[in-house]
Amino acid sequence: MAQDSAQQAPTTAPAAPARALLPLILPALLVGVVCSLLYVGVSVAAEQFEDVLWQNLPAALGIGGYSTLWIFVMLTATGIAVGLVVWKVPGHAGPDPATMGLNAPALPPVVLPGLLLAAALMLAGGPSLGPENPIIATNVGLAVWLGHRFMPRLPNPLWMALAEAGTLGALFGTPVAAALVISEALAGQRIRGLLWDNLFAPLAAAAAGALTTDLLHHPSFDLHLPPVGRPDAGNILAAIVVASVAAALGMCAVYAFPHLHRAFQRLRHPMLMLPAGGLVLGALGALGGPLTLFKGLDQISELAADPEGWTAGQFATMAVVKLAALTVAATCGFRGGRIFPGVFIGTALGLSAHALVPGVPPAVGVAAGVLGMLLAITRQGWVSLFTAAVLVASPVILALLCIASLPAWLLVTGRPQMQLRADGTQIR
8 A cells, every 4th residue: 555655656856955056146147147248249239330331321422221222232242241251250150050040059169259240240231130049159159168167067058058048038138038948948858856946047047138138228029019908709810810821921931941041052152152142132122121121120110110001911021021031041141040030020910910901909910920920930939929928018918829829830830940950951
């Protein structure tokens, strides 16, 4: 009887003692602050350089800053500049960005300056990529290098987790995103101890990164859309349809991803691949207009400020052009991430749904569109839900998003991802 009771008793992982966790607090806080400072520094420098390239320089030349001619010139010139960095700077700005995701490897220190320079040039020049992948990779490389040098007793995987969490906290201005991403990663691993023991140090790093960014850079994802009242059947249906359409559209880009990558790889040299990609991006920018340039975070605020300012067709055109630009930029060699432009694409799709069917609240359309698009291009469920929810300050929206995520996830799960292996095959 006693043996049966012992067999039926639930097994629990032993909790880590406080004395094992306390020494991790200071390293975690330091990593979080440094990750935020690097992110803010690169972002501010890129914004200042963007003003020079897109306002001061064309004004001095007597050319319209966002004219078709200048868009072509700037995107092509950005391709040439980044191509030079990839070609000549030691480390060649890191691995092929088409093979990189949010979980970055620990790159050697010699690679990091070129990677940061390539990312800053890209952010200022207008290609449709965000800062997340190169900033995470740089912070991970720095954390592992410095951690091994000054605190060799701590393992490299811990430094990598701290840097990734600190950067995600800095990027989103909240540690919640980092906790969700790391818990999702831990779900596929056999971990020792309790989940919160494993999250203890990364959460501290994420909080430090988020607070530092909040103090210095004041990020905000809230689009100030009209809040959603009591949900009804129409809102549920709208969220399901918009999220599914966005996921299906995102999967079109995912399936095109390896083919575009092979096409650019045939050019064999960064000074051919990147300028060619810049030329294509210039054509797309001229087609979609200035709002389809850059990472997209500032541009979504302009879209959301006037949901009635464009027709359904114009919103849809911007979404499709931005998605094409994201796919081209990520396959031709520009160093950048896919989450921020994905937010723009989902926002434009959601506002297109509202313009087409006025009964769809803008908040529901935007949140569902962002959810479906990010599920397709990141395959990160928690990040997709979190990002979509923070765009709309409404408690109701989270329940709608959880329902809408079910059919959208069925459309994307088990299918290729927007990331390649080193041999060019797609990850599933």
